[in-house]
């Protein structure tokens with residue numbers, strides 16, 4: 001039996017979530033964002049499952065991710081690279097038929113100066129002030145792109161996790177207006193939260209990421225997502241402690257009654273955040289077992305007093321999954337589901353179901 005943490009990846013849940021989210025924007029083609037190793041779930045396996053479910057358009061952030069993804073999904077699907085491509089990437093991008101997203105006028109000039117005219121996309125910034133061509137520069141973009149227009153034009157929502165935020169509608173209208181001159185291009189705006197807004201936000205193609213993996217903003221009432229992974233850690237030892245004893249580095253947590261503790265193989269060396277110390281929890285067969293003391297590099301101690309015989313060496317405690325919602329655990333660690341799943345390291349074995 002292995003004594004290391006594992007993440008059981010539920011490919012069937014991920015494809016089900018993809019369909020569920022797609023149903024929020026009928027008439028739009030649902031894409032899938034698989035950057036950062038499909039948010040820690042394994043980009044190759046996830047993308048192949050989504051391709052087999054009918055997904056034709058994938059998004060990654062870096063050229064290197066796109067090259068690996070092309071190997072995984074074969075020649076057919078479109079692959080967009082959010083952060084664009086450098087001069088040195090040009091040959092590889094062309095050979096792998098990746099479509100870089102151009103994020104500034106200088107980058108566009110550089111791309112168009114290349115010998116061969118390869119397809120490209122453009123990002124128009126409608127309020128993030130992060131990446132993309134500014135609204136004021138769109139006339140110059142239209143002019144520069146006349147000879148070789150983009151195949152895809154996108155923008156990104158600032159506040160889609162707050163459905164009532166007025167910025168959503170403003171961005172949607174502004175993007176529709178700014179992207180109108182690019183008649184031959186397909187348009188995309190909606191990340192997961194944008195898909196939940198439905199209607200006009202769907203545009204031609206959608207770009208859901210975190211929702212595919214079961215996390216992200218609270219979905220509308222009619223949407224139920226399934227967990228993309230179950231993160232589990234094996235119990236190494238179980239012991240009893242007396243009132244007055246403490247657990248872990250710094251002896252931060254002192255017990256006022258006798259408790260039963262289990263120590264599991266998982267820690268910040270696996271990307272499980274140290275900020276979950278004394279705040280996060282695990283589940284053993286539905287019994288909630290609080291993390292007691294500090295998360296260390298390879299070990300976490302949990303209070304298994306209520307779990308009875310389920311707490312024994314070799315049993316696996318769940319840290320993300322059906323009994324421990326990703327966003328709940330993340331919140332206790334002072335972060336978001338995005339960071340928690342993308343941070344999980346190589347020592348966490350991914351097991352595909």
Ligand SMILES: *Cc1c(COP(=O)(O)O)cnc(C)c1O
Nearest residue numbers: 033156191192207208209210211
């Ligand atoms: C990461 C990303 C997405 C996906 O966002 P989620 O909130 O994970 O759905 C969509 N578009 C762009 C430009 C992104 O960077």
